[in-house]
């Protein structure tokens with residue numbers, strides 16, 4: 773039997789983080805969590821690039837450019853969509869989830885979905901470094917695991 777498992781180490785890989793400025797009080801925490809996690813698993817500053825975009829809808833186009841450019845081994849997408857009083861929530865969630873999935877599939881570069889989709893601000897806070905951990909750090913773990921795994925599968 774052959775079994776493949778990606779190591780949870782940054783290795784020599786380069787990581788791009790795309791982060792949305794909308795709900796920055798949450799996404800800033802996700803970004804800190806992701807950077808801290810990469811660094812504590814061995815990443816140096818020159819292995820990490822951070823790219824800010826206006827909102828979650830714009831994450832996809834930046835992620836596609838980064839994933840398709842051949843420079844990064846994984847792209848971590850961070851955003852926070854919080855249900856408001858309008859129907860906008862559904863459209864933003866749908867677009868960003870489908871878009872990131874498509875980039876992942878079309879480029880073959882692990883493109884990690886670290887976008888919170890929450891009913892309330894409280895739920896978002898809980899996932900941005902309090903009760904439920906930090907979704908940015910979890911996304912960074914997935915990025916490292918996938919970068920290492922794909923190298924094994926080469």
Ligand code: INI
Pocket residue numbers: 792794795826827828829830851852853854855856860861864
């Ligand atoms: N963008 C978010 O990242 N989170 C949200 O909760 C949100 N809501 O609710 O509207 C949001 N909207 C902006 C959107 O992502 C685009 O930036 C905007 O529509 C311009 O294209």
